[in-house]
Amino acid sequence: MIQPKIIDSINLHSLNKFLSVSDRYYKHKYCVKFTSKEQNLDQRVSFHTNRICMISLGENHTVMKNNKKILKINCSIDNKINRLLNATSGKGKRGAQKLTENSVLCYIECEDGDIYPVYSCVQGKLLEINEHLISNPNLLITNPVSKGYIALILPTLNLYESIKNSMLDADEYSKI
Amino acid sequence: MESKIYNYLLDVGCCKYCSLRYLQDRYVDFSNINEYIEKKKLSIIDTEPVIKQHKPNPCCLCLGLLQDSLIEDTVNRIVISEVQKYDSKVFTCSISIPSATILREHAIRLDLRQKFAEFYIDDIEEIPLNKAWKLIIKDKISEKLGINFENSDICNFSINVTMDYADNRQEVSVVKELAEKAKNGDLIGRKSILSILSNCLAHKFHDIVKAPLSIPSVYLTCKQIECKHNSIYMAGRYCKFSRELSQSPWIVDGIKAMETSVEEIIFEQIHKVFGIPQTNLKFSSSGREDCDVRCLGKGRPFYIEILDPKKTVFTYDEFRVLESSINESTLIQVRDLQSVQRSELCKIKEGEQLKTKDYLAVCVTKAAITQEQIDKINNFGEAILEQKTPIRVLHRRPLAVRKKRIFRMEARLVPDKLNLFELSLETEAGTYVKEFVHGDFGRTKPSIGDIIDDEVDIIALDVIAIHLDWPEEIIVPDRNETS
Numbered sequence A: 001m002i003q004p005k006i007i008d009s010i011n012l013h014s015l016n017k018f019l020s021v022s023d024r025y026y027k028h029k030y031c032v033k034f035t036s037k038e039q040n041l042d043q044r045v046s047f048h049t050n051r052i053c054m055i056s057l058g059e060n061h062t063v064m065k066n067n068k069k070i071l072k073i074n075c076s077i078d079n080k081i082n083r084l085l086n087a088t089s090g091k092g093k094r095g096a097q098k099l100t101e102n103s104v105l106c107y108i109e110c111e112d113g114d115i116y117p118v119y120s121c122v123q124g125k126l127l128e129i130n131e132h133l134i135s136n137p138n139l140l141i142t143n144p145v146s147k148g149y150i151a152l153i154l155p156t157l158n159l160y161e162s163i164k165n166s167m168l169d170a171d172e173y174s175k176i
Numbered sequence B: 001m002e003s004k005i006y007n008y009l010l011d012v013g014c015c016k017y018c019s020l021r022y023l024q025d026r027y028v029d030f031s032n033i034n035e036y037i038e039k040k041k042l043s044i045i046d047t048e049p050v051i052k053q054h055k056p057n058p059c060c061l062c063l064g065l066l067q068d069s070l071i072e073d074t075v076n077r078i079v080i081s082e083v084q085k086y087d088s089k090v091f092t093c094s095i096s097i098p099s100a101t102i103l104r105e106h107a108i109r110l111d112l113r114q115k116f117a118e119f120y121i122d123d124i125e126e127i128p129l130n131k132a133w134k135l136i137i138k139d140k141i142s143e144k145l146g147i148n149f150e151n152s153d154i155c156n157f158s159i160n161v162t163m164d165y166a167d168n169r170q171e172v173s174v175v176k177e178l179a180e181k182a183k184n185g186d187l188i189g190r191k192s193i194l195s196i197l198s199n200c201l202a203h204k205f206h207d208i209v210k211a212p213l214s215i216p217s218v219y220l221t222c223k224q225i226e227c228k229h230n231s232i233y234m235a236g237r238y239c240k241f242s243r244e245l246s247q248s249p250w251i252v253d254g255i256k257a258m259e260t261s262v263e264e265i266i267f268e269q270i271h272k273v274f275g276i277p278q279t280n281l282k283f284s285s286s287g288r289e290d291c292d293v294r295c296l297g298k299g300r301p302f303y304i305e306i307l308d309p310k311k312t313v314f315t316y317d318e319f320r321v322l323e324s325s326i327n328e329s330t331l332i333q334v335r336d337l338q339s340v341q342r343s344e345l346c347k348i349k350e351g352e353q354l355k356t357k358d359y360l361a362v363c364v365t366k367a368a369i370t371q372e373q374i375d376k377i378n379n380f381g382e383a384i385l386e387q388k389t390p391i392r393v394l395h396r397r398p399l400a401v402r403k404k405r406i407f408r409m410e411a412r413l414v415p416d417k418l419n420l421f422e423l424s425l426e427t428e429a430g431t432y433v434k435e436f437v438h439g440d441f442g443r444t445k446p447s448i449g450d451i452i453d454d455e456v457d458i459i460a461l462d463v464i465a466i467h468l469d470w471p472e473e474i475i476v477p478d479r480n481e482t483s
């Protein structure tokens, strides 16, 4: 039985528009609850179909809107917690740092001296902080939903639906 | 002395077989003990045993297991048609004996050691009950079934007999009192009884177990006879032509998420052609492709374990019949089906870890792709990747960074498609190809995206070859090769 060539084995009509990997496999939601009158701290939480959450900044975040120059990403939260020292083992990600919605993942330190906290937004286990941000913090602004993501989190499964439902959809967010 | 012991055992209520067992002679022919008894002049008075034989009691050691009536009953209960469901030309047999016999044998050992200390200088090493049973019954079963007995270490087909003893629980309950300290849970298992007895001093045993060798009021009864054949294995290669087919049943929250799978298609035909129940089949392969990936070329090596097989010999022609009925499916195709030995199966796992694979992919770029970018890929040479566990599998795999090599890559423009190119790869075993193309958010370095400095995604992937020469290729006249 002769099989079709690879190019003939797929439906090319669906390819009219290039979709990035993040748009193809992730559902983008927005967490706006940390924003105040003084500063916009909107964050994007992208939910993979396997429930892993990718954290990045919302388009309206003060750092994004003002195109601020970032000096460094500081992952030392306090004397005890350094997010870069997170280490997990096994399928169950034993030893991962535990996060609540309000846990700080890191601080964005800008060249102008302003400092902005980045929150976990979801309760769960920290899988990793994007280490590329340490050497190149401005990826956060230049590639916000690709190489500039901030962290990956494995959400607490029984809270998964409520976490997801508490956030805004992309079209709701664009209307703000 | 042997005669003394033999007759002593008969007197306390043992059968002839058990009495002989404690003489510790490995060369007793249990299928013809009378000859041995005569030759060794074991019977003192000729008349007395004859009287005893008229009213035999259940033996106080084997509870009747070795006695003629129960042996005969057991042989009678073997259903020839059940055994003939199996194509085996040889058999072995095993016996599961109620634990009360352990206690009784322990008692007789203590007793013999005390009464015949000069004979039992070392540990008593009687012929074990199960071994004597096998020696007695094997020829009788063989005669009934017309197939030969073989020792269990080489024989794959076994007739397993389980005996029941109505008084077992009651007799064994005494071990609770023999235990060093109070123990909870199941105490009538063989292991726990043996361990309690080995730690129990003789005088304590005698204090507590008043009449360990009382004549049993009932014989053992035959509870179950079960036939069992060790697993056999068939191997082959499969191709997968569909981009909507998973390798094994895909079950989400207890519900089948896909209509069928490679495994199910193959199992259905094995069931149809050979009548083997699908629940007796287990599928393994050298890795797996995602459900949207085709597997072409000679296909992916796999094997199927057949549990408790009735039919164990498959001819060349039978395998070809199975192949053609599987190959009526348009979704998959199999080849090289054959029987394989258990010892060969490790090759498939080695293959998973050591053998390279060839892939063909169609990739899409955000901006139109140029010949210059294509050249960058083709001139890159061998790539050594640092690949973090992809996010798409990170929920079920540990987080790790693996070094993987791309031995060869070659890209080609696709005529009339500005944003597409084809990519041929030869990769080290265990490379995640999709992530090598799009980079997985910088988590695989370098990626094709890095090499051509644009966003890239993969829209189709085919496995072209899995370089594992197992199982052996079967030469079939006029087979249609797939490309």
Ligand SMILES: [Zn+2]
Residues within 6 Å of the ligand: B014, B015, B016, B017, B018, B019, B059, B060, B061, B062, B063, B064, B065, B066, B067
């Ligand atoms: Zn006996």
